[in-house]
Amino acid sequence: MTDKQAVVDIIYRALSALNEELNAEKAVPLALDTKLFGPDATLDSLSLVSVIVDVETAVSDELGQSVSLTDDEAMSQDVSPFSSVSTLADYILKRLA
Numbered sequence: 553m554t555d556k557q558a559v560v561d562i563i564y565r566a567l568s569a570l571n572e573e574l575n576a577e578k579a580v581p582l583a584l585d586t587k588l589f590g591p592d593a594t595l596d597s598l599s600l601v602s603v604i605v606d607v608e609t610a611v612s613d614e615l616g617q618s619v620s621l622t623d624d625e626a627m628s629q630d631v632s633p634f635s636s637v638s639t640l641a642d643y644i645l646k647r648l649a
Contacts, residue, residue: 554615554645554648556641556642556645558614558615559611559641559644559645560584560637560638560641562607562610562611562614562615563603563607563637563640563641564582564637565606565610566602566603566606566607566610567580567582567586567603567637568582569606570595570599570602570603570606580594580595580599581594582637583637584636584637584638584641585636585637585638586636586637587635587636588600588603588634588635588636588637588640589632589634589635590632590634590635600634604621604622604634607621607640607644608620608621611644611648615648617648619644619647619648620647621633621640621643621644621647626643629643
């Protein structure tokens with residue numbers, strides 16, 4: 553079974569790759585409570601899509617399991633799985649279980 557830290561590390565690597573493309577003042581913090589989506593989000597919609605694609609690819613490559621994060625289930629959650637790094641990691645673990 554995959555642990556949360558392994559998934560968080562994948563998300564952090566995707567955010568780090570994004571940060572390499574951003575100006576230093578727009579860099580996304582690598583923290584569990586970093587807001588990815590919503591009113592206080594640190595990402596714009598295009599950046600969020602890029603991070604999601606990178607995370608899906610890394611999960612497949614590193615964990616050997618395919619996961620789709622933008623399906624109807626994700627979009628119908630009461631709390632968006634993209635709210636923060638922590639909620640995204642929890643959602644990925646739920647999908648992999």
